[in-house]
Amino acid sequence: MNELIDFSMMGLILLNLVLLGATRLIHSVRLVAIQGLLLGLLPLWGIADAETSLQVRLYAISLATLTVKCGLFPWMMRRIIREGPTHREVKPSIALPTALLTGIIALALAFWISHKLILPNPRLADTLIIPAGFFGIFTGLLLIVTRRTALSQVIGYVALENGIYAVGVVFAHDAPLLIELGILLDVFVAVFVMGVTVFHINRDFDHMDTDRMTELRDSPP
Amino acid sequence: MITALILTPFCLGLLAFVLRSDLLRRWVLVLGAAIHLLLTGLCIWIPPSPEAHGWLALDAPGTLFLALSSTLFFAAAIYAFGYLRVESDSAQHQDLEDGFLFDNEPEAVFCGCLLFFLSTMTLVAASRHLGLLWVAIEATTLASAPLICFHRHHRSLEATWKYLLVCSVGIALALLGNFFLVIALSFHTAGSHVSLAMADLQNNMSGVNPAWLKAAYGFLVIGYGTKMGLAPMHTWLPDAHSESPSLVSALLSGAVLSTAFLGILRATQVCAWGGQLEFARPVLIVFGSFSVLVAAVFLFSQSDYKRMLAYSSVEHMGIMALGLGLGGTAIAGVFFHAINHSLTKAALFLVAGNILACTGTKSSNQVHGLLQRLPFSGTLWLLGFFAITGLPPFGMFFSKLIILKAAVDQGALVLAGVLLILLAIVFMGMTTIVLRMCLGPADPNRPITPERLSSVLPPLALLLLALLVAWVWPEPLRNLIVESARLFDPQFLPGGHLP
Numbered sequence: 053m054n055e056l057i058d059f060s061m062m063g064l065i066l067l068n069l070v071l072l073g074a075t076r077l078i079h080s081v082r083l084v085a086i087q088g089l090l091l092g093l094l095p096l097w098g099i100a101d102a103e104t105s106l107q108v109r110l111y112a113i114s115l116a117t118l119t120v121k122c123g124l125f126p127w128m129m130r131r132i133i134r135e136g137p138t139h140r141e142v143k144p145s146i147a148l149p150t151a152l153l154t155g156i157i158a159l160a161l162a163f164w165i166s167h168k169l170i171l172p173n174p175r176l177a178d179t180l181i182i183p184a185g186f187f188g189i190f191t192g193l194l195l196i197v198t199r200r201t202a203l204s205q206v207i208g209y210v211a212l213e214n215g216i217y218a219v220g221v222v223f224a225h226d227a228p229l230l231i232e233l234g235i236l237l238d239v240f241v242a243v244f245v246m247g248v249t250v251f252h253i254n255r256d257f258d259h260m261d262t263d264r265m266t267e268l269r270d271s272p273p
Numbered sequence: 274m275i276t277a278l279i280l281t282p283f284c285l286g287l288l289a290f291v292l293r294s295d296l297l298r299r300w301v302l303v304l305g306a307a308i309h310l311l312l313t314g315l316c317i318w319i320p321p322s323p324e325a326h327g328w329l330a331l332d333a334p335g336t337l338f339l340a341l342s343s344t345l346f347f348a349a350a351i352y353a354f355g356y357l358r359v360e361s362d363s364a365q366h367q368d369l370e371d372g373f374l375f376d377n378e379p380e381a382v383f384c385g386c387l388l389f390f391l392s393t394m395t396l397v398a399a400s401r402h403l404g405l406l407w408v409a410i411e412a413t414t415l416a417s418a419p420l421i422c423f424h425r426h427h428r429s430l431e432a433t434w435k436y437l438l439v440c441s442v443g444i445a446l447a448l449l450g451n452f453f454l455v456i457a458l459s460f461h462t463a464g465s466h467v468s469l470a471m472a473d474l475q476n477n478m479s480g481v482n483p484a485w486l487k488a489a490y491g492f493l494v495i496g497y498g499t500k501m502g503l504a505p506m507h508t509w510l511p512d513a514h515s516e517s518p519s520l521v522s523a524l525l526s527g528a529v530l531s532t533a534f535l536g537i538l539r540a541t542q543v544c545a546w547g548g549q550l551e552f553a554r555p556v557l558i559v560f561g562s563f564s565v566l567v568a569a570v571f572l573f574s575q576s577d578y579k580r581m582l583a584y585s586s587v588e589h590m591g592i593m594a595l596g597l598g599l600g601g602t603a604i605a606g607v608f609f610h611a612i613n614h615s616l617t618k619a620a621l622f623l624v625a626g627n628i629l630a631c632t633g634t635k636s637s638n639q640v641h642g643l644l645q646r647l648p649f650s651g652t653l654w655l656l657g658f659f660a661i662t663g664l665p666p667f668g669m670f671f672s673k674l675i676i677l678k679a680a681v682d683q684g685a686l687v688l689a690g691v692l693l694i695l696l697a698i699v700f701m702g703m704t705t706i707v708l709r710m711c712l713g714p715a716d717p718n719r720p721i722t723p724e725r726l727s728s729v730l731p732p733l734a735l736l737l738l739a740l741l742v743a744w745v746w747p748e749p750l751r752n753l754i755v756e757s758a759r760l761f762d763p764q765f766l767p768g769g770h771l772p
Contacts, residue, residue, distance in 0.1 A: 172460040231404035265431040
């Protein structure tokens with residue numbers, strides 16, 4: 053079971069590294085969709101030795117995660133790309149090699165943090181859950197800060213959320229199903245509202261470039 | 274009872290989405306607000322029993338913030354009635370400052386989201402489960418985002434985008450905080466079920482792992498602090514407050530920031546049960562003082578009066594976080610401060626909306642002679658300014674005094690001194706702006722539309738209520754504040770600390 057968890061976590065880490073270097077939006081969407089697939093399967097690892105009521109819950113969580121993260125998100129983002137004027141990331145504010153290098157430093161930082169915070173469960177203590185989670189957060193933040201296209205920032209948010217969700221899903225045994233579903237619903241609505249806003253930005257600005265959104269600031273009197 | 278309180282606005286919100294008549298929809302909005310206010314009053318009178326396995330219950334701080342949100346929403350709904358009538362006069366609108374044309378969001382979306390927003394705020398106040406609390410706080414963000422871009426143009430879209438992204442990322446980090454709390458708890462409950470319900474947490478926190486608890490608390494404060502507008506995570510706040518319609522700004526500032534504070538309050542409670550209060554206090558004090566500092570710096574050279582109010586909110590949230598960090602007698606002051614801030618700031622934003630509608634500019638440099646040109650709004654603007662900067666006889670004078678006194682009593686003289694200096698800077702900054710707007714001769718070249726009575730009454734009522742609360746001290750309110758303070762200091766005695 054630990055091998056399978058580690059396999060998923062390695063997958064998340066690698067996908068995040070690729071995401072940092074990706075420029076075509078449709079490509080980035082595919083990457084976060086594969087992350088969604090890995091996360092959706094995560095509750096099923098080790099389901100065999102769980103009791104029946106827990107099994108039902110884990111199947112439900114897995115199904116809901118797959119629907120939202122692997123089905124609905126990519127579908128919505130594809131639609132935005134198809135109808136919008138922008139298909140690739142234009143001029144991120146730091147060059148891609150620099151972004152990748154920053155990503156590797158962030159990965160090292162994530163592993164360092166995981167040495168400070170040791171998981172209680174001895175079975176999970178030597179897995180890659182915590183570093184993968186933190187690296188997801190760092191990747192998401194990096195994308196949101198350095199990318200200029202509104203949709204890239206949404207993808208950054210999804211990557212960040214995937215990182216956090218990876219930590220949560222492993223502890224799904226402890227969280228009530230209702231809360232798990234509430235979290236998924238919230239994240240889904242968040243991406244939906246962001247998508248609608250991106251749609252309006254596309255229409256009103258004729259571009260998705262948030263860099264040109266600089267009118268609101270504190271002007272001197 | 275609590276379920277009814279949450280579901281009534283939600284169902285009416287759905288109704289508002291499908292109704293065809295604009296007039297009927299506005300009545301639904303006011304009706305929803307009135308029913309909610311009545312039910313809330315009933316909840317204060319007869320405390321409702323917990324529901325849904327104790328996940329939904331109203332404790333003292335929850336009731337307090339619920340009552341605040343409900344009152345503000347009622348005032349905002351009345352204000353919205355007249356506001357929407359004026360807005361629906363023409364299909365296309367001209368931007369007051371830059372002159373371009375834009376459309377409004379459909380009124381169905383606006384009214385529906387307003388009611389959803391009330392429903393989610395109620396859920397935040399009634400949540401007694403940290404997971405549910407997270408879901409509810411994120412839901413307030415999502416329900417309020419469409420409200421900010423009611424006027425669909427590039428500035429409001431920019432503000433909505435920042436609000437959505439910054440708050441969603443912040444609240445996602447709070448989710449990690451919740452997961453970490455589960456991990457911290459699973460150290461000593463090996464194998465058995467871990468519950469994040471407040472009632473279970475209260476009994477289960479002994480033996481919790483301190484390192485994970487501290488990490489959890491850090492993420493929770495950063496996450497909910499983003500929503501509350503604590504510096505340096507406040508960047509969304511001035512933009513969202515200056516671009517949204519004034520009644521939405523009033524709700525954001527008066528109700529949302531307070532409900533986010535409730536999130537931090539719950540986290541601090543859990544931290545205290547886990548024996549890590551001494552870790553939490555400096556964190557809150559640092560975030561609080563930094564917020565007051567940032568607000569003072571940006572207030573001093575502010576030329577947009579709605580942004581001025583937004584930074585003033587950052588300042589007051591900072592004071593509340595600081596008071597919570599100080600603990601002891603300051604806690605009662607914090608709750609009192611929250612009441613005063615919500616009522617006064619909401620009134621000020623509504624008045625700012627009147628000034629904007631009548632003068633057509635948000636720049637404080639172009640508005641003069643308000644007392645002469647808009648006698649009602651001008652007077653309210655000046656009185657509201659007195660109230661928000663903490664001049665007597667308004668309640669904020671006392672609440673600031675209680676918090677400052679607590680700092681001095683604890684020997685934190687440097688902190689109290691710095692806070693006093695910063696408050697003085699804020700006062701000077703706001704005085705310059707507000708007095709310049711109110712006094713002096715009016716610019717005869719600038720056309721001014723007369724003010725409407727329906728837009729003056731709600732802020733007037735809120736300001737009167739703030740004054741009433743500070744001087745009459747209704748018994749239920751007093752009990753709520755005392756009970757809230759006892760959550761942190763079981764020996765807290767009323768009298769002496771409260772006016």
